[in-house]
């Protein structure tokens with residue numbers, strides 16, 4: 742650290758002026774000189790102060806800009822860590838976390854949904870068409886849910902819908918609406934054939950174990966697949 746006195750010149754001027762006053766000098770010229778030096782120093786101090794204040798304001802503005810950029814990047818990172826980048830739905834980790842969270846305070850209907858024969862779509866029409874089908878399917882899910890529940894992509898062509906506080910019967914009705922929204926109108930990206938999907942649903946009371954809820958919905962999905970696909974099955 743340097744010991745440089747930033748106000749060395751001003752201190753010297755002040756010391757001289759103090760000495761003139763303390764000596765009780767008779768010569769007006771001595772007072773005039775001391776005053777002149779003080780005025781110059783004071784002016785310089787004011788100019789320096791203004792410059793420093795302007796610089797500190799500028800630094801503060803830059804710091805604020807950097808802080809909001811950092812906050813924006815943090816939010817983007819957080820969003821990317823929790824969302825699937827193909828569809829914008831919650832990713833597997835995030836939707837499971839939401840399910841755990843809901844089950845602490847409410848009952849939960851859990852829907853698992855899987856596109857039927859998706860491998861054939863990929864094989865016959867190519868991976869980009871497969872991706873477009875996945876995106877369109879999520880759009881239809883969202884549109885049908887109209888803000889209710891939460892949608893997650895838990896695997897390639899497998900999705901989970903959380904319906905907190907919704908009964909099993911009501912969840913079956915919602916899943917049926919989604920099934921129809923998918924199958925009834927051809928996908929613009931795949932106009933030559935209908936896309937269908939199978940659904941399994943479980944209902945759990947508050948405090949239930951999520952893994953068990955998921956396993957029961959998955960078993961119902963298995964039943965839907967083996968019962969002919971394009972259908973909704975509930976946990977027995």
Ligand SMILES: Nc1nc2c(ncn2[C@@H]2O[C@H](COP(=O)(O)OP(=O)(O)OP(=O)(O)O)[C@@H](O)[C@H]2O)c(=O)[nH]1
Nearest residue numbers: 855856857858859860861863868869871872897898
């Ligand atoms: N286009 C695309 N395909 C994916 C993606 N993730 C997984 N897949 C494909 O999804 C297909 C899943 O096939 P399977 O698990 O055999 O299921 P399926 O053909 O839908 O048959 P069922 O579920 O029994 O009706 C595989 O061909 C994967 O390569 C993805 O992000 N995009």
